[in-house]
Amino acid sequence: MRVIAGTWKGRVLKAPAGDATRPTTDRVKESLFSILGDRMSGAVVLDLCCGAGGLGIEALSRGAVSCTFVDRSPEALTFVRRNLESLGVTAERWSVVRAEAHNWFVKELGRPGDDLAVFADPPYSSNLVHDVCRVACVPEGRTRLLILEHEFGAGPDAPSGWILDRRHYGRSELSFMERES
Numbered sequence: 001m002r003v004i005a006g007t008w009k010g011r012v013l014k015a016p017a018g019d020a021t022r023p024t025t026d027r028v029k030e031s032l033f034s035i036l037g038d039r040m041s042g043a044v045v046l047d048l049c050c051g052a053g054g055l056g057i058e059a060l061s062r063g064a065v066s067c068t069f070v071d072r073s074p075e076a077l078t079f080v081r082r083n084l085e086s087l088g089v090t091a092e093r094w095s096v097v098r099a100e101a102h103n104w105f106v107k108e109l110g111r112p113g114d115d116l117a118v119f120a121d122p123p124y125s126s127n128l129v130h131d132v133c134r135v136a137c138v139p140e141g142r143t144r145l146l147i148l149e150h151e152f153g154a155g156p157d158a159p160s161g162w163i164l165d166r167r168h169y170g171r172s173e174l175s176f177m178e179r180e181s
Contacts (some may be wrong), residue, residue, distance in 0.1 A: 001052065005058075013054055015054075016051075016073075018027045021164075022121075027169065029058055031167065031174075038062075038063075040059045040062040042065055043117040045117045048104075049133060050077075051121065053069050053080035059082060059117070060089060065092065066092070068096075069130075070097045071097065075100075076170070077096050116142050130156045133159075133177070137159045145178050163177065164177050
């Protein structure tokens, strides 16, 4: 796993061994950020079910001002911290939260703050992708952009007021949802 572009282009990221995390492949990550273009510049990002932090770190490398990494695995979060420290990312630009993503996200959306760009890559066997979509896409919410990685064909529909774009990559599918202006 590596950083595809931006400040830390080409730098290698470490992830826990085994099947506990499923890092987004470089091919999918490159496609995802090509689709997003320059939308990460100046963004406030949440990386839910972050694993080793590859998506959030890529967003930071491409100009996001900050990223909060959320995962329930202490081992995964140890790798997130190590990856960020090895890249020299200043502590003001990131935070790491050990929590179940859906419950934490519900609380986070209730607080005032900047519009959010949210990445969520939950375990394919869970229903969390639908739960995150329901919470993120409420009319009064702070989420302006939601990117979900899920098993092909298992993505949620976009609610009213949101534009949906899906892309298929083998077993994986990306659902891009953006709040209509």
